[in-house]
Amino acid sequence: MKIEYQDVYVSIGRTRILYGVNLTAESGNITGIVGPNGCGKSTLIKTTLGLHSMKAGDILLEGSSLTGLNNKQLAQRFAYVGQENSCMFDFTAYEIVSMAVPIRGRLNKRAERALVMNALEQLGIVHLRDRNIQNLSGGERKLVFIARAFAQGVDTIILDEPTNHLDIKHQLYILDILKQSKKTILIVLHDLRLAAHYCDTLYLMKQGNVVCGGRPSEVLQKKRVHQVFGVEGFALELEDGALDFHLKMN
Numbered sequence: 001m002k003i004e005y006q007d008v009y010v011s012i013g014r015t016r017i018l019y020g021v022n023l024t025a026e027s028g029n030i031t032g033i034v035g036p037n038g039c040g041k042s043t044l045i046k047t048t049l050g051l052h053s054m055k056a057g058d059i060l061l062e063g064s065s066l067t068g069l070n071n072k073q074l075a076q077r078f079a080y081v082g083q084e085n086s087c088m089f090d091f092t093a094y095e096i097v098s099m100a101v102p103i104r105g106r107l108n109k110r111a112e113r114a115l116v117m118n119a120l121e122q123l124g125i126v127h128l129r130d131r132n133i134q135n136l137s138g139g140e141r142k143l144v145f146i147a148r149a150f151a152q153g154v155d156t157i158i159l160d161e162p163t164n165h166l167d168i169k170h171q172l173y174i175l176d177i178l179k180q181s182k183k184t185i186l187i188v189l190h191d192l193r194l195a196a197h198y199c200d201t202l203y204l205m206k207q208g209n210v211v212c213g214g215r216p217s218e219v220l221q222k223k224r225v226h227q228v229f230g231v232e233g234f235a236l237e238l239e240d241g242a243l244d245f246h247l248k249m250n
């Protein structure tokens with residue numbers, strides 16, 4: 001489902017954090033948000049979850065405003081995978097994933113089990129189902145939280161830096177799964193190589209606003225990368241047509 005941010009202004013306390021953000025994540029696409037630390041990426045995501053209120057603007061899902069919806073109604077529309085990897089209690093991976101089930105309404109035990117197992121299978125983590133979440137590695141935990149998002153059964157998943165702390169193999173694994181899912185994905189990324197390669201559309205943020213949005217090849221141009229990140233880098237097309245990002249290091 002298409003997500004539209006229309007002229008979103010957010011303040012925290014007396015500090016203005018977002019200054020009229022306009023951004024569209026098209027249905028079935030991967031839309032990335034990149035930008036320097038503190039530019040407001042997580043604030044935008046948290047505003048979508050209703051954790052910050054908007055001073056002005058609106059957030060629409062398939063044309064309908066999210067304003068005023070309660071947590072359950074939001075969870076019936078989209079899933080969220082946050083930066084945090086921790087869990088305070090001794091749940092198994094299976095139990096964590098099954099927490100998504102009530103969002104789908106009443107299901108009998110058999111249907112619930114099929115749903116959870118299907119999500120674990122999609123992420124390739126059936127073997128982890130009885131493991132205590134506390135004893136899993138950071139990458140394994142992230143896979144469990146993404147499986148929970150899949151079990152929610154929604155078309156739209158919003159992820160805030162899901163590749164943080166993961167080794168390169170797990171980073172690619174997670175992004176490949178998201179790509180193959182054909183879901184509407186809105187994802188905050190720091191790695192510009194991953195952003196260039198996986199995103200259909202990319203938005204570049206700086207100091208609370210979107211500097212530019214479009215295809216990664218258009219957005220990650222040398223001049224703009226320098227303006228926003230202060231480094232020398234640019235997107236480049238490889239022989240097979242895939243997009244990469246070249247960073248010049250001194």
Ligand SMILES: Nc1ncnc2c1ncn2[C@@H]1O[C@H](COP(=O)(O)OP(=O)(O)OP(=O)(O)O)[C@@H](O)[C@H]1O
Pocket residue numbers: 012015017035036037038039040041042043044
């Ligand atoms: N609860 C809060 N109270 C006060 N200031 C906040 C709060 N949350 C965020 N901020 C400030 O808002 C700005 C944007 O923060 P945000 O976390 O959205 O940035 P970000 O782009 O996600 O950064 P990063 O890449 O480091 O995760 C920062 O200056 C941050 O200090």
